[in-house]
Amino acid sequence: MIYKRQNKNKININPIQAGGILTKDARKTLIEWGDGYSVCDIWYSGKIDKIENPQIRKFINEDLPKFLGSDIARIIGGAREGICAIMHAVAKPGDIILVDENKHYTTILAAEKNGLKVVEVPNSGHPEYKIDVRDYEKLIKKHKPALILLTYPDGNYGNMPDAKKLGEIVIKYNIPYLLNAAYSAGRLPVDLIAINGDFIVASGHKSMAASEPIGVLGFRKKWKDTLFKKSFFYPDKEIEFLGHYQKGAPMMTLMASFPYVKKRVEEWEKQIEKARWFSAEMEKLGFKQLGEKPHNHDLLFFESPQLYKISQKHKEGRFFLYKELKKKGIYGIKPGLTKHFKLSTFAASKEELKKLLEVFKEILIK
Template sequence: MSNLEYNNELVQKYSQLSRTINEEFINIHPIQRGGILTPEAFKALIAYGDGYSLCDNCLKGRIDQIENPPVVGFLKDMAKFLNIDNIMVTAAARESKRLVMEVLSKKYPKRKTVLIDSLAHYTTYLAIESNNLKVSEVPNSGNPEFKIEAKDYEKIIKEVRDKENELPLLVVLTHVDYKYGNYNDPKPIGKLCKEFNIPFLLNAAYSGGILPIDCKEYSADFVACSGHKSMAASGPIGILGFNDDFYDDIMVNSKIQGNITSKSFPSKLCTVMGCPPVYGAPLITLMASFPTVVKRTQKEFVDEESKKANYVIDNIKNVKGIEILGKLPKIHPLTNIKTEGFAKVAESHPRKGFFLRDEFKERGIIGLLPGISKEMKFSTYGLTWEQIKYFKKSFIETAKKYNLL
């Protein structure tokens, strides 16, 4: 029997799962800003909260073939939105990357190296590792811009080819990186991949849903997006966009057969274990937020969000010991700054590295990494101008309090 007793203590333990900070605080954590639900998604979340709520009207046993609610139409609209031939949903963007590497490994069993930019997310590395592949990094320019140069891709491609007598399996470009929020133009790298005939994956986890994406223009064969990171979905849910060239590699129907029963499941996709795990809230909230996502990635809204990020930067850059990292001006609002002045304060502050987080929290701002005062990462995405000005004011006040301005 279970070693766990049902009693009041157990009930109490799990009765406090509130998240009031969500309403009362401004959350500037970069992984949070793009995932905040739209009112439409919130409504859908409440309606479709139960586990398999999307499957009420599943007629074909495949989530991507459900007509009511309009999943089929949504996948087509998403394909148009990203300008790529096909869309499948996945558990998360990391799973999209893992899956692409898996199917390419089967298609090109001799190719063993994945080329990535050196600001790739850790999950890009883990996708490589879990497919038993090798990584080859494209360097960046280092402090302070950490720029990736398209020309270095060509050099590294050739290095891999010469060393291994095989082309790289895949080239990955992080459209906007997690660390400095640098925007990379995929076009020259896509063009290069076409020349060398290497599949090209754009990791758009931070950009798809925030910035416009055009896979055809980029010559991208694959795109990985994140609904919960950048498309205002509750998630977790990932998007995998892929070209027709790879349709048969991604959409692999099951072929296994029971040795006694002869049961088989030819309509099920083996690559996503039948249906990807997004049976209710993850997919429905992605769908509900979709019109807003389409709208907010139009030029005028994107420009406005860049303006907010650059406004904050312009107003805090003169604080003592501040150095803005990454390329400027910002295109994507994910920002990273060196805060040597604050780091110095931390040395003699009773709360040590936590003091900066405390200061902001007292001012109603959360999302700073705990215990770190040497660097600060934030995103202003989706904050109102009022909130932007308040954040700037809080930053300046804190700097003045510690004589850094």
């Protein structure tokens, strides 16, 4: 049975989709490598990062580390799997880890899975919900955490905390520092060494124009043996990810899109400009942007009590907004939300965003 996707080729403002839309090359590559275990055609050495044709070795051992500013990079299933593996490697059950309050929920799940206690660095609350990285220091002194994590940016407000400054603080205490770059690596320049970090996790399907599930784990050399312990019984196999590299068609799409992704991060300033312009236009309509202002990321959160008021009288109820947008070919605001919602300006052009603004205007006038 063929399953068709309804939202294909529409205006996409979904924060978790905007950075994962495949390039044309990735789309063609996907269909080439769709068969189960197809990459095993070329995978005979037991080490996927030894393959020269296609150039997987160079991609994993040179291109990705350079892109992330890490010494070493590994292909994994996604950012959350990377976070969980890092926690497993550097902390033991009962240890405390220190994370920002804006963390992704999977950070907490990974800590629970590893039996770790989590202490949170609070954000500034409504309306900006900012993380001041200086607040890590007193909690480091108090709790002596086994790991520091910073979400860069978070997935709700798109706030960009000062990762570099946190690196300067953390280095004094000799605690491993993990940057969750699921919403940054592939959208904007990130550099693990420049921020003095130990680990970075990136998401192929969230921000690197790749097919789910795929991610990248970058780290400093010194962590290699801790992270990737070898099996006692199979000395060439690593235990943490059960002896395999994530591969398959998703990895091939990551490779196929990579030249394009490398270029697009250089145009990040234009993305910020577009996001700020859009935010300002939304505020002219009476919506309130939460999170940092001026904003530094395409992920934007809005309060919209006007829409909530409309939904209470509308025959479609709280689904009216979703349906109005759908009529115009615009997807990505969660169905049923009206009081507040998040969206991304990353994939949509300024023209498309103008169309979105028009829809909001029409709704408010009606």
